Amino acid sequence: MxxxxxxxxxxxxxxxQADLTLCLESVHKNHNLAALVRTADAVGIHEVHAIWYEQALRIKRGAAVGSEKWVKVHHHNGLDPAINQLRAEGKQILVTNLSQHAVDFRTIDYTKPTAIIMGQERRGVTPEAIAAADHEIIIPMVGMAESLNVSVAAAVILYEAQRQREAAGCYQQSTxxxxxxxxxxxxxxxx
Amino acid sequence: MxxxxxxxxxxxxxxxQADLTLCLESVHKNHNLAALVRTADAVGIHEVHAIWYEQALRIKRGAAVGSEKWVKVHHHNGLDPAINQLRAEGKQILVTNLSQHAVDFRTIDYTKPTAIIMGQERRGVTPEAIAAADHEIIIPMVGMAESLNVSVAAAVILYEAQRQREAAGCYQQSTxxxxxxxxxxxxxxxx
Ligand SMILES: C[S@@+](CC[C@H](N)C(=O)[O-])C[C@H]1O[C@@H](n2cnc3c(N)ncnc32)[C@H](O)[C@@H]1O
Ligand SMILES: C[S@@+](CC[C@H](N)C(=O)[O-])C[C@H]1O[C@@H](n2cnc3c(N)ncnc32)[C@H](O)[C@@H]1O
Known part of the structure; x- marks a missing residue:
């Protein structure tokens, strides 16, 4: 070298930032996965989690995600193993959800160890993921579209985390x- | 109705927010265009601009962008007509560029009438677009990837604009x- x-x-x-991560629930479009991992890398995320309920999808996607060399992807066969690992690591668990119960994503303290669950393109997150999380969060929208693209939503939240962590000096210190x-x-x- | x-x-x-817009320079992948227009709608953008140097690409994309019903897309055959229109509307022109001359995107006042030029997936923005703009702006990155996906980059900037405009009360008043x-x-x- x-x-x-x-x-x-x-x-x-x-x-x-080993204490910041994404957890993708059945997000399977390759262009979304590629953008998600690329953004994760850009804000200093070291590893992300991917949950695959249907093995066929997991196998189909295989490689081709680009920044994956620099952001480790942990694959899980179900929600529980992923949640157990995130809890064992002491992370708060946030779930993105377009619901009345969700709080504005900017009210959260992202300098704490944090995992953010992102949902499937069509169906969103599962009720089980919502039940397992500490907070539901939402990005405010004022137009006709009902949701954002999943990689866009993740980026908006991650750059709020980056802003808070930059201000708190987190990037001065690798975890x-x-x-x-x-x-x-x-x-x-x-x- | x-x-x-x-x-x-x-x-x-x-x-x-009629005084906030995106200007897309040869951004031609449909999934990126769809995500860009959807995010624009979500932050209250009323119309966006698209510049096509190669007519073939413009024709190819045609419809299929989704939120386009609620966000008018102005198509231009070159940079000048787009810039002239934006200047006539009194907008500051920002260009996204991965350069040493670019300032952190968060240092900009987005409550002013503003247009943000986004570049082509592979080549980025043209030197002419850089020359025509008031400021070059960049989103900080700390990983190995050299750039963000174009729809991700636009969303990160637009939600900073949304944050500033929300705080300034701009959403209380349509333009x-x-x-x-x-x-x-x-x-x-x-x-
Ligand atoms: C296209 S959306 C899913 C839409 C699905 N119909 C629903 O109701 O959840 C895909 C994912 O993007 C994220 N997302 C999209 N818009 C969001 C918003 N405004 N706030 C928070 N997350 C959002 C969530 O992770 C969501 O599961
Ligand atoms: C994939 S990038 C283009 C990369 C190209 N090689 C370059 O050097 O510009 C596509 C577009 O996304 C936007 N973009 C990507 N990363 C960005 C960043 N960190 N800051 C600002 N804009 C960015 C810009 O509009 C850019 O033209």
């Missing part, structure tokens, strides 16, 4: 473990 | 003309 590349990856790791840092530096040197 | 539908469209028009209001109410009643 060239010294420039080593420095570039080190720099990246210095800003990684990636030393072992994980070594793994990425090692693998990043072998394209 | 049912009284409910009339009320819904009136309500929409009450919040429309759509009486004639335009009538046109939309009339056409909206005929799906």
């Amino acid at each position: 060239s010294p420039e590349r080593f420095a570039r990856i080190s720099q990246l790791l210095d800003k990684r 990636v473990s030393a072992a994980e840092r070594e793994r990425v530096l090692f693998e990043g040197g072998h394209p | 049912s009284p409910e539908r009339f009320a819904r469209i009136s309500q929409l028009l009450d919040k429309r 759509v003309s009486a004639a335009e209001r009538e046109r939309v109410l009339f056409e909206g009643g005929h799906p």
Whole structure:
């Protein structure tokens, strides 16, 4: 690995926010997945979660997501294993939902360890995901469209998290473990 | 038209921000255009501009953009007619560009009449668009990806504009003309 590349990856790791993540519930369109992982990378997310209720979809999508080399994707066969892992990591769980019970996404404190559940393009999130979450959040809309594209919605929320974390100095301090840092530096040197 | 539908469209028009717009320079992927127009609608944009240097692309895309019924799209054959119209409307012109000269997008006052130029998926904006603009703006990124998806980038900027305009009370007051209001109410009643 060239010294420039080593420095570039080190720099990246210095800003990684291991305590911020997305959890995608059956989001299966490749262009949405690609945009989601790319935005996650841009705000310093280190890993995201993907839940697949139908194995066929999971297999179909396979590779092709681009920034996946720099944002680890954990695949889960159901909601429970994903929620259990996020809870074990001490994260608050937010679920995006177009409901009367949802609070404006900007009222949330994203400097806390946080996971944000995003729903399927057509059906949105499951009732089980809503039940498992601490808060339902919504992005205000004033037009005729009833919802935003899923990768757009995630980006709007993640850049609010980025704003809060930047102001709080979170990017001065990586939350990636030393072992994980070594793994990425090692693998990043072998394209 | 049912009284409910009339009320819904009136309500929409009450919040429309005629002095905020996007200008898309050769953005041609349908899923991006659809997401862009949907987000524009959601923050109350009344019309957007699309510049087509290659007529073939313009014709190819045709319909299928969804929220286009509620967000008028002005098509232009080149940059100049678009810029001239935006200047005649008294708008500041911002261009999104991944350059050293760009300022953080959050430093801009979006309560002013504003047009935001978004660039083509692969090549970004043209040098002519950069030259025509008042400011270059950039969304900060801390990962390995070099850019965001174009509809994601537009959404992040538009929701910063929405935040500022909400705080400034802009949504209490529509900037759509009486004639335009009538046109939309009339056409909206005929799906
Ligand atoms: C196209 S929407 C799903 C629409 C579905 N009909 C529903 O009612 O949930 C896909 C996903 O994008 C996210 N989303 C879209 N618009 C949103 C908004 N205004 N606020 C929060 N999340 C939103 C949510 O994660 C949602 O599950
Ligand atoms: C995929 S990018 C174009 C990348 C192109 N290689 C370049 O250097 O501009 C497509 C468009 O998305 C917008 N965009 C993407 N990332 C952005 C960022 N970080 N800040 C501002 N605009 C961005 C710009 O409008 C850009 O022209």
